[in-house]
Amino acid sequence: MEKPQKTPPAYAIASVDHALRLATIMQLEGNLTVAEAAERLGVARSTAHRLLQMLVYRDFAVQHPGRQYGAGPVLELAEHSRSATSLLRSAALPHMELLVQAVGESANLTIRTGIEARFIVSVESAQVLRVGSREGMVFPAHRLSGGLLLLAELSADELGQAYESRSDADVTDQPDLPKLRTELARIHKQGFAVNQGRSERGVVAVGVPVRDANGKALAGLSVSIPSVRYDRQQLPSLVATLRMAADRIEADLAH
Structure with missing residues (x-):
């Protein structure tokens, strides 16, 4: 049986979608920089930085030395x-x-x-x-x-x-x-x-x-x-x- 395709919500919120994508990337792929996040999302670096800082504030991400961000405690607690x-x-x-x-x-x-x-x-x-x-x-x-x-x-x-x-x-x-x-x-x-x-x-x-x-x-x-x-x-x-x-x-x- 063919799996039905997902339908985007009628009133999608881009910032929420971007934040969720970044959280998924860090959990599955590891650390990334602001520049890499901006490139993956297709947004300005300032936008990517704000998204990552909000993820850090809510413990979905942590900021490492060397300007990299990685999965935070909330994602680690998924176990x-x-x-x-x-x-x-x-x-x-x-x-x-x-x-x-x-x-x-x-x-x-x-x-x-x-x-x-x-x-x-x-x-x-x-x-x-x-x-x-x-x-x-x-x-x-x-x-x-x-x-x-x-x-x-x-x-x-x-x-x-x-x-x-x-x-x-x-x-x-x-x-x-x-x-x-x-x-x-x-x-x-x-x-x-x-x-x-x-x-x-x-x-x-x-x-x-x-x-x-x-x-x-x-x-x-x-x-x-x-x-x-x-x-x-x-x-x-x-x-x-x-x-x-x-x-x-x-x-x-x-x-």
Whole structure:
């Protein structure tokens, strides 16, 4: 049976098409320069530069020394099972919406691949001063509460291998591993993580793990709070509320 031809959308957006083509080229073919990108797309170099900078901002690309651009963390995270991520997102979303209503702050769900963590779901609070959506964005795992929770599941050897497998050029934000191991041991023991301004100045995030039926941590569930509104005295209550939401997500995943 002959495969039907694709029909371009009636209102195609050239800039979106160009950005997607560049992302595909970098993922499948490797690094390229601004000049090469401009030539492949048939656009001016200034246009190609703006497209690449936007891909860098959204973590679809990274800029290497020597004026080359390559596939970024979002494209590298494609190895994470799409079906597993979709299931996790579907199970978590309604409980995250209830969590936001309960605490009045924005909520996020984070997964980890290697030494990087990605927000796969964000639900914003209704407050005027709030932490905005981080959905789709990628950060070094040790900079996020969810990332710290997931790194804390690794053994000392696994943690070392995760960082040693990446060259210094690939890891631009290399943590102090002995110090990180000590922190992760504490996080694993207490069952929650607090991130005060690590990923963004003026933001505090508190998170707990979401586990599967076998006890394996699948993701980090967190709330993000403007630091001016964070009250350390409310931490136990906040952790308890997060834990209840995580329990409900785990129950839905089990069924």
